[in-house]
Amino acid sequence: MKPNELTAPDIDRLVVDLADQGEFHVHRDVFRDPAVFELEMKYIFERNWVFVGLDSQAPNPNDYFTTWVGRQPIIVARDKHGKLGAFINSCAHKGARIAHHRDGNAKQWVCSYHGWAYDTAGACIYIKDQDAGCYAEPFNKLDHGLKKVKFGQYRGFLFASLSDDVPPLDEHLGGAKELLDLVWDQGPDGIEAIPGVSSYTYNANWKMQVENCIDAYHLTSCHPSFMNIVSRRKAGESDNKQVKSIDFNLMSQVKGGGYTFPRGHAVGFFDNPVPQERGLYQHHDELVARVGEQKARWMYAGRNLTIYPNVQFAENASLQMRVIRPLSVDKTEMTIYCLGAKGESDAAREIRVRQYEDFFNTSGMATPDDTIAYEDCQVGFKASVLTQMQGYGRGMTNVVAGADERATEVGFTPATSSTGPFAMQDETVMFGGYRAWKKFIKDGLAADGVA
Numbered sequence: 001m002k003p004n005e006l007t008a009p010d011i012d013r014l015v016v017d018l019a020d021q022g023e024f025h026v027h028r029d030v031f032r033d034p035a036v037f038e039l040e041m042k043y044i045f046e047r048n049w050v051f052v053g054l055d056s057q058a059p060n061p062n063d064y065f066t067t068w069v070g071r072q073p074i075i076v077a078r079d080k081h082g083k084l085g086a087f088i089n090s091c092a093h094k095g096a097r098i099a100h101h102r103d104g105n106a107k108q109w110v111c112s113y114h115g116w117a118y119d120t121a122g123a124c125i126y127i128k129d130q131d132a133g134c135y136a137e138p139f140n141k142l143d144h145g146l147k148k149v150k151f152g153q154y155r156g157f158l159f160a161s162l163s164d165d166v167p168p169l170d171e172h173l174g175g176a177k178e179l180l181d182l183v184w185d186q187g188p189d190g191i192e193a194i195p196g197v198s199s200y201t202y203n204a205n206w207k208m209q210v211e212n213c214i215d216a217y218h219l220t221s222c223h224p225s226f227m228n229i230v231s232r233r234k235a236g237e238s239d240n241k242q243v244k245s246i247d248f249n250l251m252s253q254v255k256g257g258g259y260t261f262p263r264g265h266a267v268g269f270f271d272n273p274v275p276q277e278r279g280l281y282q283h284h285d286e287l288v289a290r291v292g293e294q295k296a297r298w299m300y301a302g303r304n305l306t307i308y309p310n311v312q313f314a315e316n317a318s319l320q321m322r323v324i325r326p327l328s329v330d331k332t333e334m335t336i337y338c339l340g341a342k343g344e345s346d347a348a349r350e351i352r353v354r355q356y357e358d359f360f361n362t363s364g365m366a367t368p369d370d371t372i373a374y375e376d377c378q379v380g381f382k383a384s385v386l387t388q389m390q391g392y393g394r395g396m397t398n399v400v401a402g403a404d405e406r407a408t409e410v411g412f413t414p415a416t417s418s419t420g421p422f423a424m425q426d427e428t429v430m431f432g433g434y435r436a437w438k439k440f441i442k443d444g445l446a447a448d449g450v451a
């Protein structure tokens with residue numbers, strides 16, 4: 001099926017939202033149809049705000065890093081005056097990528113094909129042998145610089161949009177800003193990516209990762225080896241004294257739930273019965289003095305936040321940032337970072353890094369469990385005789401519109417709230433992403449005149 005053969009009624013058929021009648025259905029084609037993937041790239045990734053990085057990834061003048069917005073190669077750079085901006089990583093001459101490294105510092109980028117050069121504000125500063133080139137006036141009138149991309153920043157979180165026709169970043173983030181604050185405010189000067197980034201791919205759709213981050217239901221069944229090892233450590237059966245293991249076995253005793261926000265953002269959360277085992281707790285007094293008891297409690301809580309469509313801040317065993325890059329309908333690249341508060345003590349950082357290695361890292365005990373589960377689903381999706389899934393029913397009789405008591409108490413303003421015993425393992429938290437998915441694609445089709 002070609003992309004332009006999918007129309008708004010198809011999108012309505014693929015995600016059936018009858019939550020007020022107790023039903024919410026996502027069709028398996030959403031994860032396996034290349035035509036759907038094309039629409040997602042066009043309308044969700046290439047006409048929308050997309051996360052590109054943290055300001056700490058380019059802290060000094062002329063620092064830069066490379067990334068992607070949808071399918072487009074991007075450079076995020078701080079110019080010589082310290083101003084951040086984003087550009088398409090493609091030479092104006094004949095298209096070559098001009099920045100090759102993941103990150104670096106350069107006063108200029110020189111294209112390795114014919115030698116044109118650009119400064120870190122994106123201006124073309126040199127055209128090799130220009131005077132001898134016999135260029136005509138129309139060429140001389142062209143802007144030879146790198147194509148600028150719309151750029152936005154909230155706290156230290158950087159975003160770009162390939163389209164100018166997007167709401168202000170503030171409006172795009174909406175009530176999810178308070179959740180980003182809980183990440184950023186862990187230190188008086190914010191957070192930073194700890195050196196040691198890693199990337200990997202998995203053979204499944206990008207939305208498997210979007211869902212999994214807020215899928216509390218998989219924890220006990222998908223990660224039994226981690227949970228068993230932690231139990232044995234707690235029982236004194238392990239010589240590993242380096243890790244303050246996060247004991248997810250305690251989850252049966254706590255409350256949890258999820259909030260959704262317009263434009264697809266969502267957070268799954270659960271209370272933390274042992275906050276003293278967090279790296280952040282090393283600075284407890286400073287933290288409480290700065291943000292207050294209530295916010296500090298939320299910072300210690302497990303919070304798995306998706307800023308739709310492509311970044312997640314998973315705060316449970318340590319604090320992980322995951323950047324999602326869809327490669328095709330059934331292949332996704334993940335780039336993951338351990339985050340820490342800028343200027344935190346060595347003791348705090350050590351706890352964070354050890355917990356991160358234990359659970360989140362590519363070599364940790366959780367990530368491979370999850371990626372194998374995504375790939376198992378993608379194999380199952382080959383069964384084209386099957387259409388709907390039954391994975392969106394938990395919490396249906398519990399979810400309420402707007403902020404519940406707990407959200408109101410801390411000042412969150414979600415579109416939906418569902419809080420209860422952790423054992424509920426709510427799935428309504430996934431609805432927000434699919435509601436936004438429908439809206440972005442249908443609005444895009446309408447703007448392009450596709451009925």
Ligand code: FES
Pocket residue numbers: 091092093094095096111112113114115116
């Ligand atoms: S492609 Fe860059 S100078 Fe020719």
Ligand SMILES: [Fe+2]
Pocket residue numbers: 212218219222223366370
């Ligand atoms: Fe997991």
